[in-house]
Amino acid sequence: MLRHVVFISLILFSCFTRAETASFWDSPQHGANSFNRLPPTQEYFDALSAYGATWVRLAYDKWPSEGRDFLIGDADHYQSLSEADLAQLKSVLDRAHKANLKVVIAPLSLPNMRWSQNNNDVFDDRLWSDKKYWNDANRFWKDLAIALKGHPAIAAFNLVNEPAPERNSDLKEHADSDAMAQWYKKNQGSSRDLPLFYQSLVKTIRQVDQNVAVMLDAGWYAAADAFSYWPSGLEDSNILYAFHMYEPYDFTSSPNINREKRYVYPGDIPFGETLKPWGPQQISTYISQPINWAKKSGIPVKRMVMGEFGCARTIPGCGNYLKDVLEAADSLNLHWAFYAFREDSWDQMDYELGTKKVHWEYWDAMEKGEPDPIKRESSALFDIIRKRL
Template sequence: MDFWSVPRHGGNSFNRLPPDQAYFEALRGYGASWVRLSYDKWQPAQRDFLLGDADHYQGLPEADLDRLRATLDRAHQAGLKVVITPLSLPGMRWSQNNQGQFDDRLWQDKRFWTQAAAFWRDLARELKDHPAIAAYNLINEPAPEKQGGLAEHAPAQQMQQWYAQARGGSRDLPALYRQLLAAIREVDTRTPVMVDAGWYAGADAFSYWPEPLPDERVLYSVHMYEPYAATSAPNMARKQPFAYPGPVPFAGELQHWDGQRVGQYLAQPLAWVDAMKVPRSRLVVGEFGCMRRLPGCRQYLEDVLTVLERNRLHWAFYSFREDSWDGMDYELGSAKVPGRYWQAIEQGIPDTLPRRATAEFEPIRQRLAQ
């Protein structure tokens, strides 16, 4: 837990191929101290990487585990700490590995909770002594509320009323976390655990949690892409994209978004940890970003980072040298990528596009270097 006693800055790795040594060395070279590592795009030994089959977990496939360990070894050699971050759990297959369909089974049937606990017990047993591991991020961007009757970005009082009804049921996210945490602690009492807020790790979605988890080695994580209507890929396909700063749809109404509004929105998880008497050193912004080709992207990154730095929070930008999607790979600048980028994806070979410290990357680069 000592690693997290001072602000830590890093990047997200959501690549289709396990990152090589040069990748980790480059991220460390910018000054990053950690990487949030997802493996769900890697070629699995069976149906789902490390899970075997998200429909019915029966144990960790050894070939997948070996591949993960080798990747952790490379990160450690580069001097980076790693937060392991699954995008899928039993009964919750990541939509991009599920024909684009949201998988709600984990939030309907606690039988999958038991399988998820078995998975995390097994994984913690295997990884607890690896020197690269800085935390286990139990699941990326859970959304039990999505099909459970709670609107995204609902007012805090409405969220709390919803949770009063959902508590104890299969959509009770804090209860799932308690079960996974208990399973991990059976085999690993020391490694920190990172938990994302609900509604895709929305920065306002801890609002309904009545108490923190009963473990002092827990980090609470939110993601920051709001206003999503401006920062995301669909905006770039609009005839007239929403600009940042500017008026953008959010929570059912048009709101003006700028640095001040970003600060107001990110004040919500800060208020929650303060109210719960959780140290701010336990709050993480595990992802943030915007489409690099959006003219206001650099300003958006600057505004978000200004808030994070002012409050001395841990953060990891999305994303570093992603080899399956170029949208938030800021080292590529603001130009379209050439055809060979997409050809490499189709052929399953490494992406060889050169990266450099562009103007779009500058807000992040400056702060990593501090």
Template sequence: MLPILLSSQIAFSADVGDFWETPQHGGNVFNRLPASTELYSDLSAYNASWVRIAYDKWPSESRDFLLGDADDYQGLVPADLKTLKGEIQRAGDAGLKVVISPLSLPAYRWAQNNNGKFDGRLFSDKANWEKAAAFWKDLASELKDSPHVAAYNIINEPAPEKQSSLKEHASASEMKDWYEKVKGSSRDLPAFYEHIVAAIREVDSNTPIMVDAGWYAAADSFNYWEKTLSDDKVLYSFHMYEPYEVTSAPNLRRDVPLTYPGNAPFGDNQSMRWDKAQVAEYLNQPVEWAKSVGLPTNKLVAGEFGCARKVDNCAAYLMDVIAALDANQLHWAFYSFREDAWDAMNYELGTKGNVGWKYWQAMEEGKPDPTKYSSSGLFSIIQQKL
């Protein structure tokens, strides 16, 4: 029987398959080492249907995994490509669809692999787009026949606005005014995506492509996009950690941590009330944008969301975010699943559990995480919605 689609949805073309036609729920795996088969099998057993994988932390003989050198891309690193393909196969064998999500591109090295410094070259000179396009053309050529790859996520959390005059969480009118000034320039994110999509389509006409909103994929950053991209197999992704001053791990180091629900700084507002209603209102922005440009809601993805698990009322926050996403029948993936270098959003540990010294020792020695995991009351909030 064919799936029944709501009026706000539209089927992807038949040659792409029907995976994204109905809401898909999964998790993010951004680990320092390729994951064990058990990790993917357990994620699948929790009823996740997809996993978003970033490989940039993995060890490589080269400066940058898969890229070789983000400063001078000359082609995919064969050994790294083999490792990536093996990871995709393990996830696929576990019953998960895979979204590949680089944290770095040529001329855009992820800050944590760049001595903590933001690398803005990709969006400061349009000439740098060519190497990024070459990389994606090469990678799509290698992955196009995989039955497990559900989408290519061009770049995780781009920020072409960062070194410009546009502030984070500016008003919609301020964003639109800014975009009018930068349209056609190296900071034109939709134009950048059009360029990369065209390169991918030279070698792969079928695989869906996922694009993150600007300003680190903020849910309000589609507000300046005048239209969708020209390719009809594109998914539009945003992330949700707002209010970041509450949900992030640094909040736990405050003398008096901020709580949810409660007041927190956001944009120009130094004390904004965040609760279930405000979360829903904020997450309705990409939905309203989609409606304004004629985009079906089944092409919207919350590619990441979460909160530091020890934050007061993280459970309520997760429930409220998922409720808002599910109310609009959006695809989503929680952050993160069994991260092996950072336990702050490892919800299987609950609100008070700790990984133990062997976890940190394994990280120092470059060995796999030895922790044995199981569900918790906190994780069950996500588990029951997967």
């Protein structure tokens, strides 16, 4: 009798978990990115949850591993998931769940596509140069979907972070929509066909998990204007479509810190091949592009995600930029996750640190592979985000 009660309880819990996860994305969810070099602790997740975040976009690729590539083992020769790394990942998911946070798994590398920062800063184009390399990516995602099926923390699988199949082609970044459409027409069905690649992965995942949400980044490093060439969304209804917001990049990125004449926001800043005035209106117009594509494609706005956004915190005007990006995103009722929360390997988008230089102990710990020793609390800069979590 007791066995039957336990069995029924497990079924009911499983049904509740599926229902909770399915409804999670029905209203705007706000969270953070975690791209740390060490697996996040319980304290880390508790602190993020205490600020009001509901989800975390988790990248594990920097974590220590006995293999060349965490979880994959070796991106050049994928065999199976590393059991030790998988156990570590599940432990981290358990911590997030304990803190009442949902998790979106976001690999930076896939088999035959190693993340540049783990590849001596060399862009790995194999996955986009020949479809034969898609097979291992499909095997990896099938293995991972099986391994994580039913975990209560999982809110979605973000199949790959910031794909750029367009990079080694003749399509310029931020080309106009007509140029993008012409490029896709020439490359449709080829190894650079990002929607087709995603379609193959989703089909593979659905063989083992019919319920998990799948998040798809736009091309050209998840640019907000790069959905414009997609003829439509995928037929699967449990898909989220994500873009990242760092435009204008010449302002938000760390090279702007050391420029003799910095680009300031609001102001005239390069974008694509032209100098454009950037301010609240331009931010709103740019962020609206993927939403306009979604509406045209019959995709509900609740399936659209601003998966990353940020600016180098020591650049004057970063606070105004964050305010304007958040205002635009919230006016559209988007899901969003800021970049990044308490990153232990790069401090420039760690807004709790404010606008001052981080203490040297931060860098010393990084060199030694030790936990980040810097204590954090909210700052005027972080408050801009915190108030909207």
